[in-house]
Amino acid sequence: MSQSSVETRPHAQRGVGDLFTAGGRLAAIPRKAARREQLLVHLAETLFAADREYTEPEVNRLLLTVHEDCAALRRYMVIAGHLTRTRDGAGYRRATTTL
Template sequence: MTSPPAARPVADLFSADGRLQAIPRRPARREALLAHLAETLFEAGRTYREAEVNEALKTVHEDFSALRRYLVIGGFLARTKDGADYRRQQQPGSPGGAIPAVA
């Protein structure tokens, strides 16, 4: 019995200028990327407006809306019901995780 292949580092998804070359199609690879982005672009415990999330994601890839959606669906970012505020999850929660709406 052979052991599973070692996971490739997330760094090889980025070009020399720090831009993401493509969003991985394979779920495990995409999840590793999303974990990396959540950890490096968003501070734990801080609430971000949607525009701030978009600006952070634009620094790595032009399809920021797809990345934002994947981060929320994967439980890496939680958002209010109205979609105005986002917060990094300490550990990915259930898909589509939400934080309470701000009154």
């Protein structure tokens, strides 16, 4: 039984497939804000469950699966509002939005 290319390449279904290598790693963090926003939405929806809190090391481990600069990705995600940080900075949650 074969899987479709969308199932084997989840990045393709959100229009960000060209940002990733064949191995599933992010080639580079986009410089253009609109393209970066598209990527951040994709990462939030695919890496983080909406119903749980993550520690900073957990967030870093998840982001490291796609790019070595997990600190930049984490910062971009918080600034863009895709991840929220607890007041004490110890926990992160995927922001819930209605699109």
